[in-house]
Amino acid sequence: MEAEPPISYRVLRRELVSILRRKCPGWLRGSVDDLAQEAVLRVWEIQQRSEQDRTFSSFYLRKVAYSVLVDEIRRTVRRKEEPLDVEGEPPTGASTALGPDQHLASREMGRAIVDCMGSMNRNRCRALTLRRLGHNAQEVADLLGWGLKQARNRIYRGLADLRLCLSKKDFTF
Amino acid sequence: MNREPQQAIERIRVSLRAAAGEQVPRADCPPGARLWEAVAGELSPKEVGELTDHVASCLLCGQLWEVARELREEPQSPPVVLQGPSPRRDTHLWWRYGRLAAALLIVAVGLFAVRLWAPSEDTEITTLRGVEGFSLRLSTPKTLPRRNFLLRWGEIPDGVRCEVRVVWSTEEDQELVDEVEDLHAAEYLVPEEKLRVLSTGSRLRYTVVAFHRGLEISSKSGIVELE
Numbered sequence: 001m002e003a004e005p006p007i008s009y010r011v012l013r014r015e016l017v018s019i020l021r022r023k024c025p026g027w028l029r030g031s032v033d034d035l036a037q038e039a040v041l042r043v044w045e046i047q048q049r050s051e052q053d054r055t056f057s058s059f060y061l062r063k064v065a066y067s068v069l070v071d072e073i074r075r076t077v078r079r080k081e082e083p084l085d086v087e088g089e090p091p092t093g094a095s096t097a098l099g100p101d102q103h104l105a106s107r108e109m110g111r112a113i114v115d116c117m118g119s120m121n122r123n124r125c126r127a128l129t130l131r132r133l134g135h136n137a138q139e140v141a142d143l144l145g146w147g148l149k150q151a152r153n154r155i156y157r158g159l160a161d162l163r164l165c166l167s168k169k170d171f172t173f
Numbered sequence: 174m175n176r177e178p179q180q181a182i183e184r185i186r187v188s189l190r191a192a193a194g195e196q197v198p199r200a201d202c203p204p205g206a207r208l209w210e211a212v213a214g215e216l217s218p219k220e221v222g223e224l225t226d227h228v229a230s231c232l233l234c235g236q237l238w239e240v241a242r243e244l245r246e247e248p249q250s251p252p253v254v255l256q257g258p259s260p261r262r263d264t265h266l267w268w269r270y271g272r273l274a275a276a277l278l279i280v281a282v283g284l285f286a287v288r289l290w291a292p293s294e295d296t297e298i299t300t301l302r303g304v305e306g307f308s309l310r311l312s313t314p315k316t317l318p319r320r321n322f323l324l325r326w327g328e329i330p331d332g333v334r335c336e337v338r339v340v341w342s343t344e345e346d347q348e349l350v351d352e353v354e355d356l357h358a359a360e361y362l363v364p365e366e367k368l369r370v371l372s373t374g375s376r377l378r379y380t381v382v383a384f385h386r387g388l389e390i391s392s393k394s395g396i397v398e399l400e
Contacts, residue, residue, distance in 0.1 A: 014255045023240055049256045058250040063209050066244055070205030070237050071349045074198040077233065079354070103191055108376065110192025110232070113185055115231050124224055129229040132185045133238050143211070144225070145218030159181055 006159060013040050015058065021066040039068045109171055116165035120158060127151055128158030193232035201366040202226065202234055204341065204348040205241075212241040309383050313390040318400045319371075322363040326381045326392065329359045336382045337361045341375055342396075350377060368399060375399045 017036040047054050071112045117125050130140045141151035189390030211224045228235045339351040351367045381392045
């Protein structure tokens with residue numbers, strides 16, 4: 001008869017599966033169990049180096065799960081060239097309703113945005129990048145070691161630069 | 174007074190998400206743990222700035238950054254406690270010393286066997302069934318410079334392809350540094366950009382998997398320190 005894993009390992013695995021289910025892109029959902037196993041192994045390896053009982057915060061477990069997920073997403077994208085949407089759930093709001101034409105137009109604009117940001121003042125580009133990644137102005141300031149006012153200014157100026165650059169490329173923004 | 178148009182930011186996000194579908198991971202993509210640390214505020218502003226420069230043009234890393242930020246913002250749940258490898262509480266001295274003696278004996282026999290059968294170099298050999306005379310000989314130099322981080326594993330006969338996986342390993346963590354597939358050579362030079370974020374003295378573990386007609390073998394790990 002196969003021995004039951006200790007309760008703490010079952011709790012660990014359940015926690016990791018739960019994190020991965022929430023954040024796994026749809027096209028990777030079938031691999032959640034394997035990814036959880038990989039994450040359990042990583043935690044187990046770390047734990048084995050310790051002589052004593054060890055407490056793993058949920059924050060730490062998320063970091064491990066995230067790390068495993070990033071490796072797998074990159075590996076899969078490289079191998080299969082899967083359509084890339086790494087979000088756990090479909091994005092909310094207007095973007096979910098994009099038809100093929102709109103999607104194509106958005107993609108064109110996306111390329112233009114990357115191009116414009118590449119030629120933008122570096123600090124403005126950094127500020128705008130972090131802002132569009134979901135950080136608020138205060139977080140942008142904290143992450144980049146700026147004052148709040150400075151961060152806000154750079155976000156606005158970055159947006160203004162982007163508008164100007166896109167208009168030169170015949171995009172209305 | 175400046176007003177930040179939320180709609181504009183949302184439009185940028187939607188457009189970049191649409192364009193992200195065309196991208197694949199780049200050689201200079203930072204390890205996932207590095208992105209996590211940046212989002213968690215564990216890096217210096219200079220380091221965050223450098224990562225942001227990468228993320229500005231690498232849309233895949235941008236999406237992964239967003240996943241890290243969302244995960245970080247989730248509420249905490251109770252921690253998980255794992256038991257350490259607890260020693261059996263044996264009180265009899267004869268039992269303790271008996272086990273010690275047995276362990277020493279096993280080590281001595283092991284060392285003797287290693288000396289008897291080990292190859293002359295510091296290598297790990299594995300044989301791939303189905304390919305006569307082929308063995309996966311993993312060279313394990315102790316240190317390698319980052320400019321020439323060349324991993325080697327003997328010779329590869331025709332028809333055998335290899336995959337290499339390089340992992341950065343610390344006491345606390347491990348992180349995939351590089352991974353390549355479809356190699357038909359017996360060596361691989363890890364690009365310097367991949368090692369850029371690692372400090373001198375970092376220990377990297379690498380494994381090689383060889384494939385031939387549906388069969389595969391995996392080498393044991395080689396550990397190399399970054400000079």
